[in-house]
Amino acid sequence: MGLFNAIMDKIFHHPLARQAEQAAVNAVGNLANQAGGQSAAQPQAAPQAAPQAAPQAPTPQPAAQPAAAPPAQASQAPAQPVDVEAVLSQMAAQKGGGGNWRTSIVDLLKLLDLDSSLQARKQLAQELNVHAGADGSAEENMALHKAVMTKLAENGGKVPESMKG
Numbered sequence: 001m002g003l004f005n006a007i008m009d010k011i012f013h014h015p016l017a018r019q020a021e022q023a024a025v026n027a028v029g030n031l032a033n034q035a036g037g038q039s040a041a042q043p044q045a046a047p048q049a050a051p052q053a054a055p056q057a058p059t060p061q062p063a064a065q066p067a068a069a070p071p072a073q074a075s076q077a078p079a080q081p082v083d084v085e086a087v088l089s090q091m092a093a094q095k096g097g098g099g100n101w102r103t104s105i106v107d108l109l110k111l112l113d114l115d116s117s118l119q120a121r122k123q124l125a126q127e128l129n130v131h132a133g134a135d136g137s138a139e140e141n142m143a144l145h146k147a148v149m150t151k152l153a154e155n156g157g158k159v160p161e162s163m164k165g
Contacts, residue, residue, distance in 0.1 A: 003114065003124045007148060008155060010112040016090050017082040081158040084149070102163060105145040124148070 011017065091111055092098025099107030105124075109116035118136045121144060125131070128147040133139030146165030153159040 002127045003120055004127050004148065004151060006114055007109075007112060008152065008157075010114065011084055011087050011152065011157065012082050012155075014087045014091065016087045081156055084152050084157040084159045085163070103142065103145060105141045105148065108145060108148065 088098070088101055088108075088111065092101060095111065098111040101108040101111045105121060106116045109120065114120070121141065122135055125135070125140060125144055128144065128151060130140065130143050130147045132143035143165075146163070149157075149159045149163040150165065153164060
C-alpha cells in the first residue's frame with residue numbers, strides 16, 4: 001500500500017467520515033419513507049378514480065416501482081463525498097491543534113500518524129508524480145500538499161478549492 005492510500009484510508013475511514021455516510025443513508029431512508037407514504041396515498045386515490053375510468057387502474061403499479069428504488073439508492077449512499085476538512089479539523093482538535101495541516105504536508109502526515117520523513121515524502125512525490133523543487137524543499141512540500149488534496153477530491157473527498165491549488 002502506498003503512502004497516498006494510507007492517507008486516504010486514515011481520512012475516509014475516520015469515524016466522522018462514517019457518521020457523514022450514515023447521515024446520508026438516513027436521509028435517503030427518510031426520503032424513501034416519505035415517498036412511500038405518498039405512494040401509499042396515491043393507490044388509495046386511484047381506486048376512487050378507477051370506477052369512473054378503467055384506464056387509471058394500472059397507474060398504481062408505476063407508483064410502486066419508484067418505492068422499490070430507494071433501497072438501491074441507499075446502497076449507493078456511501079459514495080457520498082467525505083468532508084476532508086471536517087475530518088481533519090476534528091482530528092486536529094482531538095490532538096490539540098494538529099499544526100498547520102491545511103498547508104503543510106509534514107503536519108498533515110503527522111496529524112494522520114503517518115511517516116513524515118524526507119524518504120516518505122519522496123515516495124509520495126513519486127506516487128503522485130510531483131516534481132517541484134528539490135526533494136524536501138518548501139516548494140516540493142507545498143506542491144505535495146496540493147497534490148494530495150486534489151487527489152483526495154478526485155477519489156470522493158470534499159476539499160475546499162483553496163487547499164487544492
